[in-house]
Amino acid sequence: MSFLKNMKVRILLLLAALFAVAVYRNSGEAGVYLSQCVFGVLTAIFAQCAFFGNASKTSLQSAAITGMIVAMLLAPGIDGRILWVAVAAAIASKSLARFPSGPHMFNPAALGLVLATCLFGNKINWWGLSNPYIAIVVGGFILYRLRRLSLVFSYILFRMVGAWILNAGSLSIDTLALHNLFFAFIMVVEPKTTPSDRWSQWRFGGGVGLLSALSATLISGFDGDLLALLAMNLVRPLLRRQSTCR
Amino acid sequence: MGASRKELLFRVGGVIGLALLLVFTMWTRQRSVTANHEGGDAVKEEHDHSNPAEHGDVKGGELSSGDVELKPSGKVVDGKRVVDYEAFKFGFSPDPLVVFSGETVVLKLKSRDVEHGIMIPEVDFNSPIPPSKTTTKSFTAPVKPGRYPIFCSTYCGADHGNMRGVMVVVPSEATEKPHHK
Numbered sequence: 001m002s003f004l005k006n007m008k009v010r011i012l013l014l015l016a017a018l019f020a021v022a023v024y025r026n027s028g029e030a031g032v033y034l035s036q037c038v039f040g041v042l043t044a045i046f047a048q049c050a051f052f053g054n055a056s057k058t059s060l061q062s063a064a065i066t067g068m069i070v071a072m073l074l075a076p077g078i079d080g081r082i083l084w085v086a087v088a089a090a091i092a093s094k095s096l097a098r099f100p101s102g103p104h105m106f107n108p109a110a111l112g113l114v115l116a117t118c119l120f121g122n123k124i125n126w127w128g129l130s131n132p133y134i135a136i137v138v139g140g141f142i143l144y145r146l147r148r149l150s151l152v153f154s155y156i157l158f159r160m161v162g163a164w165i166l167n168a169g170s171l172s173i174d175t176l177a178l179h180n181l182f183f184a185f186i187m188v189v190e191p192k193t194t195p196s197d198r199w200s201q202w203r204f205g206g207g208v209g210l211l212s213a214l215s216a217t218l219i220s221g222f223d224g225d226l227l228a229l230l231a232m233n234l235v236r237p238l239l240r241r242q243s244t245c246r
Numbered sequence: 247m248g249a250s251r252k253e254l255l256f257r258v259g260g261v262i263g264l265a266l267l268l269v270f271t272m273w274t275r276q277r278s279v280t281a282n283h284e285g286g287d288a289v290k291e292e293h294d295h296s297n298p299a300e301h302g303d304v305k306g307g308e309l310s311s312g313d314v315e316l317k318p319s320g321k322v323v324d325g326k327r328v329v330d331y332e333a334f335k336f337g338f339s340p341d342p343l344v345v346f347s348g349e350t351v352v353l354k355l356k357s358r359d360v361e362h363g364i365m366i367p368e369v370d371f372n373s374p375i376p377p378s379k380t381t382t383k384s385f386t387a388p389v390k391p392g393r394y395p396i397f398c399s400t401y402c403g404a405d406h407g408n409m410r411g412v413m414v415v416v417p418s419e420a421t422e423k424p425h426h427k
Contacts, residue, residue, distance in 0.1 A: 025408060029395075043267050050260025053253035075367050075397050080271030088264060121372050125365065125397045129407035178360060180401045216361070225401065 007146060007191075008061035014138045014186070015068045015128070022072075022130035032077045033127075039080055040071025040087050047091035066090050069109040069186065072128025074116075082123055086116035099237060106233045107193045110226045117222065124223050129182035139185030148189040150198050154205030155184050155212075162213025178216065179209070183225045193233050200239045207232045316344045316414055326350040326384070333362035333375045335403050338396060338411035345387045346418040352384040363399030366413060372399055391417045 003009050019037060023030045044067025049055050070086045090112030094104040097111070113124055129135060143149045159179040188194070188208055195204050208228045215224030319340050320329030327346070331353045332339045345351050355364060355375045362375040371385040388394065396411035 022407065039267065039271070043264065046260045046263030046267065048260065049256040050264055051257075053257045053260075055256055075365055075395075075399070077395065078367050079275060081268070081275065084264075084268055084271055121370070122363070122399050123365065123367065123372070125399060125407070126401055127397075127407045129404070132404040177403060178401065180406075181404060182407070183401075223401070 006061075007142065008058065008065060010138075010142050010145075011065055011186070012061065012068070014134070014142060015065065015072065017134050017138065018128050018130050018182075019068070019072060021134065022127055025130060026076070029076060036074070036076060036078070036083065037068055037071045040067040040083055043067055043084050043087040044070075044091055047088045051092055051095040063091060066108045066112075069128070070112055073109070073113060073126055073182075074123050075125035076127055078123050079120075082116050082120045085119065086112040088112075089115045101237070103192050105193070107187060107190050107229050110187060110229045110233075113223070114226050114230060117226075122222060124226075126180065126182055128186075129180070132181045135181045135185045139181075143185065143189055146189065146191060147196070147198075148191065148194065148201065150201035151189050151194055151205040152184045154202045155179065155188050155209040158206040158209030159213050160209075162210045163216075166213055166217045179212075180225050183229075187225075188229060193236065195236060195239055203239050204232055204236065207235070316342070316416060318344045318346060318416070323352075326352050327387075328352045328354065330354045330356070331364070332356050332358055333364065333398065333402075334358040335360065336398070336405045336409035338364070338398075338409075342393070342412040342414040343396065344414045344416060347387055347391050347415050348389045349387050349418075350384055351387050352382060355381040355383060360402050361400050362402050362409075365397045365399035366394060367397075368394040368413075374400055387413075387415050391415045 004013075019033065023033050026033065041064045044063040045055075045060055048059055048063035052059060067087050067090075070090055071083060074083055074086065090108035093106050093111045094108050097105045099105055117124065140149065140152075143152060156179045160177075163178060188205060195201050208225075211228035211231055212225045215222070215227050219227070318327065319331075319342075320327050322328070327349055329340070329343065329345075329351065331343065333355070334357070353364070353373075355373060356379075357375045357377040359377060361377055363373065364375060365372045366385065368388055369385045371383070373381060373383045375381060392415055394413045394415065396413055398406055398409040402409065
């Protein structure tokens with residue numbers, strides 16, 4: 001059971017659990033869900049080999065996570081070409097869009113999905129959030145071990161504050177509770193594209209939350225969370241630099 | 247084997263794998279489109295016969311025998327089916343949305359609570375549904391009768407991933423005469 005200590009394996013198991021619940025709830029279409037995930041993972045693995053020229057266990061696990069996330073966010077039964085483009089773009093971004101200091105700039109899944117949305121329209125459905133409790137409990141445990149929980153708390157808090165400010169005229173619990181749990185516990189926290197120290201994490205997550213609330217209000221029909229994450233990915237080196245100066 | 251040669255092999259293998267997956271998905275898509283056209287032909291043939299569900303010609307969407315007796319949603323205005331369609335946490339109304347095959351469907355979209363979205367992948371239809379506002383959008387129903395999923399495309403809360411509806415496309419002949427078995 002030593003493989004369970006591997007964070008990437010844990011994340012894959014979390015995704016598998018959410019996938020299993022989705023299939024259970026839609027058992028009549030299990031084949032559609034399964035083929036979409038298998039296709040996403042295979043595309044990611046081939047893209048990883050094509051863009052990086054290696055197939056180490058770690059890199060394949062990363063690719064599988066990206067492929068699975070993209071597959072679990074696009075609507076079930078979607079045209080396979082859209083999934084292919086989104087996943088291939090996600091993996092390509094890890095190779096092509098990098099900071100001079102080394103790490104890739106953008107959350108790969110978010111970039112692939114935003115690019116696919118630009119090309120084919122919004123096909124994002126977030127069916128991967130089949131059970132919020134699994135996301136919170138298992139995701140929370142993984143993030144606690146990864147020291148990334150500050151990102152989740154800051155995102156949720158500032159998403160609420162943003163919604164509260166922007167919807168002051170017609171405020172409701174529904175509006176306040178529009179933070180996306182799959183996004184918070186699985187996407188925002190990707191270790192390579194987020195700061196590692198707590199103060200920077202609060203600023204990063206807070207920025208994602210505020211921008212997310214803002215874009216959800218201003219841009220209808222586009223996934224504001226993903227745009228906000230990409231924007232904060234871009235300014236991440238600045239956060240770290242300012243944090244170091246303190 | 248040198249490291250650079252190994253890297254090259256992985257790169258070439260990856261590119262070939264990606265290309266094969268793309269070809270595969272284009273092939274399955276083409277098959278789906280062809281089946282849809284065949285479904286359309288089958289519908290035309292049904293006008294000379296009886297209930298299409300009994301013939302087993304309806305592929306993919308799995309139209310059940312009870313579906314052909316469903317009453318179409320909304321009303322026909324100027325040859326188009328106009329339906330008041332509401333989204334709420336976490337469902338759609340009316341559900342199922344029942345339309346005739348191949349007809350133009352105009353949806354008057356409203357939300358009861360927060361912003362939702364509607365996505366019908368089969369007809370490439372997608373629209374946001376903002377709260378406290380009616381949005382009118384139209385699409386052409388698939389030629390092939392069947393049941394097609396409808397999803398919410400805007401994150402609307404913790405159970406958003408399970409928010410879905412169904413569009414039932416029925417052949418017009420069968421619906422106009424539901425009891426002619």
